Amino acid sequence: MQKIRVRFAPSPTGSLHIGGVRTALYNYLLAKKLGGTFIVRIEDTDQARFVPGAEEYIFNSLRWLGLEEDESPLKGGPFAPYRQSERMAVYSEHVDLLLKKGLAYYAFDSTEDLESARAAHPDGSWQYNAATRHEMRNSLSMSGTELETLLADGTPYVVRLKVPKNEEIRFHDVVRSWVMVHSSTLEDKVLLKSDGMPTYHLANVVDDHLMEISHVIRGEEWLPSAPTHVLLYRAFGWEETMPQFAHLPLLLKPVGDGKLSKRDGEALGFPVFPLSWMDESRNVEIPGFREKGYLPEALLNFLAFLGWNPGTEQELFGMDELVQAFSLDRIGKSGTRFDIQKANWFNHQYLQQKSDDWFKDGIENVLGLPVPAETLSKWVALVKERCTFPYEIYEMISNLTHFNGEVDQNLLKEKWHADASAGLGVFLSCIDSVASWTAAEIKLAFTAAVEGAGFKSGKLLLPLRIAITGKGAGPDLMLFMELVGRDECAIRLRNALERFPNLI
RNA sequence: GGUCCGUUCGUCUAGGGGUUAGGACACGUCCCUUUCACGGAUGAAACACGGGUUCGAUUCCCGUACGGACUACCA
Numbered sequence: 001m002q003k004i005r006v007r008f009a010p011s012p013t014g015s016l017h018i019g020g021v022r023t024a025l026y027n028y029l030l031a032k033k034l035g036g037t038f039i040v041r042i043e044d045t046d047q048a049r050f051v052p053g054a055e056e057y058i059f060n061s062l063r064w065l066g067l068e069e070d071e072s073p074l075k076g077g078p079f080a081p082y083r084q085s086e087r088m089a090v091y092s093e094h095v096d097l098l099l100k101k102g103l104a105y106y107a108f109d110s111t112e113d114l115e116s117a118r119a120a121h122p123d124g125s126w127q128y129n130a131a132t133r134h135e136m137r138n139s140l141s142m143s144g145t146e147l148e149t150l151l152a153d154g155t156p157y158v159v160r161l162k163v164p165k166n167e168e169i170r171f172h173d174v175v176r177s178w179v180m181v182h183s184s185t186l187e188d189k190v191l192l193k194s195d196g197m198p199t200y201h202l203a204n205v206v207d208d209h210l211m212e213i214s215h216v217i218r219g220e221e222w223l224p225s226a227p228t229h230v231l232l233y234r235a236f237g238w239e240e241t242m243p244q245f246a247h248l249p250l251l252l253k254p255v256g257d258g259k260l261s262k263r264d265g266e267a268l269g270f271p272v273f274p275l276s277w278m279d280e281s282r283n284v285e286i287p288g289f290r291e292k293g294y295l296p297e298a299l300l301n302f303l304a305f306l307g308w309n310p311g312t313e314q315e316l317f318g319m320d321e322l323v324q325a326f327s328l329d330r331i332g333k334s335g336t337r338f339d340i341q342k343a344n345w346f347n348h349q350y351l352q353q354k355s356d357d358w359f360k361d362g363i364e365n366v367l368g369l370p371v372p373a374e375t376l377s378k379w380v381a382l383v384k385e386r387c388t389f390p391y392e393i394y395e396m397i398s399n400l401t402h403f404n405g406e407v408d409q410n411l412l413k414e415k416w417h418a419d420a421s422a423g424l425g426v427f428l429s430c431i432d433s434v435a436s437w438t439a440a441e442i443k444l445a446f447t448a449a450v451e452g453a454g455f456k457s458g459k460l461l462l463p464l465r466i467a468i469t470g471k472g473a474g475p476d477l478m479l480f481m482e483l484v485g486r487d488e489c490a491i492r493l494r495n496a497l498e499r500f501p502n503l504i
Numbered sequence: 505g506g507u508c509c510g511u512u513c514g515u516c517u518a519g520g521g522g523u524u525a526g527g528a529c530a531c532g533u534c535c536c537u538u539u540c541a542c543g544g545a546u547g548a549a550a551c552a553c554g555g556g557u558u559c560g561a562u563u564c565c566c567g568u569a570c571g572g573a574c575u576a577c578c579a
Binding site for chain 1: 505515528537543571573574
């Protein structure tokens with residue numbers, strides 16, 4: 001049986017888009033599922049768009065998510081190098097092969113020539129192909145001596161693929177089944193740029209073949225160029241071992257038309273990058289999923305379900321389960337809107353599964369002191385279930401513990417009613433006699449004291465909350481009172497009674 | 505404009521010639537909680553349209569509409 005080898009092939013032209021992360025995930029899942037090899041290849045053939053640090057960012061992102069590759073520029077491997085800029089010799093050698101076979105040709109057209117050819121057909125119908133190439137300056141339209149002179153003079157040129165004139169190109173896509181395109185609609189794509197670098201099409205096909213890639217799993221934006229790639233495999237004589245294609249549906253904007261872009265994240269307030277990314281052009285740091293408090297396992301689970309599903313009603317899948325359940329034939333065909341609310345739900349689910357200990361450092365940090373296990377679990381119990389992100393937990397505890405006595409005047413006006421001061425005063429006067437300072441005992445003592453003085457305890461609960469926390473809503477008050485301690489509660493109560501309107 | 509791809513609740517989707525078209529997110533209501541969340545229950549909510557094929561089409565075929573991608577010496 002054929003070895004499974006898949007690759008994730010990003011270009012280091014900026015941060016990793018979340019759609020790219022999903023592509024990486026699907027590749028990874030297929031490899032792990034089938035006992036194959038997951039390769040990361042860096043496609044850095046565009047010198048103009050190269051961004052320093054982007055490659056490092058890509059690997060940091062994969063590390064954070066736990067998508068560890070088997071072969072890459074970092075890890076090496078039997079098919080090194082894995083950075084296309086280091087494989088120039090390979091490409092020129094292969095271009096020569098095509099040139100010799102007469103399946104590719106030299107073209108000397110200037111950018112201006114191309115532009116004017118296109119401009120002559122304002123409907124955008126002009127293509128460099130079998131119908132037009134004889135009108136252009138290339139090795140097919142000129143004499144052999146002219147060609148030799150041009151080449152000898154060092155005239156800049158590109159190499160183009162000679163697309164056959166009249167052929168039906170039919171190929172199989174795992175998610176879309178058979179796709180058919182007529183060669184007359186295809187352009188003679190540039191294979192080798194005038195700077196000597198290969199284009200994506202050439203480098204991609206050559207590398208996939210040489211690296212023995214079995215499945216090409218990539219975004220749907222590549223579907224239109226897949227026929228060109230098929231032609232290339234054919235031209236090289238590699239059609240027999242051509243990889244299987246799987247073009248993934250695109251990630252769409254949450255609202256409106258078009259595919260998801262960086263701008264959407266900023267406009268709508270959610271991340272579209274895995275990790276924070278420094279946008280040099282605007283000199284701003286854009287927070288990623290990690291910085292926004294998303295857990296990697298939640299992001300992974302969320303992303304896995306954007307365009308794929310296991311066909312059961314289970315939604316929570318750890319990485320191992322994802323690997324088990326994954327299969328290419330359950331990938332959907334249609335574009336998927338990106339809905340951050342669902343991501344939040346996943347995050348909430350995974351956050352609830354975290355052990356008390358997982359929050360230890362964060363909570364001790366907020367509290368500024370070591371917290372014994374038993375107390376820790378009470379703090380966690382107090383706030384965890386109402387939070388979606390870890391930072392919310394720490395923030396909530398911080399707000400609770402660092403209450404400075406300031407209360408919203410409207411809240412006070414509405415809720416601090418006539419009995420509040422008197423009733424709470426009664427409780428304060430006997431606060432020291434609460435037998436043991438635990439949530440249950442506090443509640444008992446409070447009720448007894450207040451009812452004993454003729455007040456309805458239920459009506460005093462909200463004023464008590466306001467006095468203790470300054471808020472009209474929040475986590476369990478009695479448990480919080482236990483945690484914050486008797487003395488602090490007494491202080492806060494006294495404070496409130498002094499400062500808030502005494503309506504009696 | 506051309507080429508290719510797609511279309512089930514607002515969103516992610518299951519399903520597939522005969523189903524009360526299922527689940528999840530979000531939303532509404534109720535319960536729990538003398539708060540707010542969480543949780544539980546429940547409700548509203550979909551087969552784009554028009555033609556075929558068929559006893560029967562949401563499911564198959566063809567058109568139309570709509571959406572998307574591509575249309576660079578970018579990937």
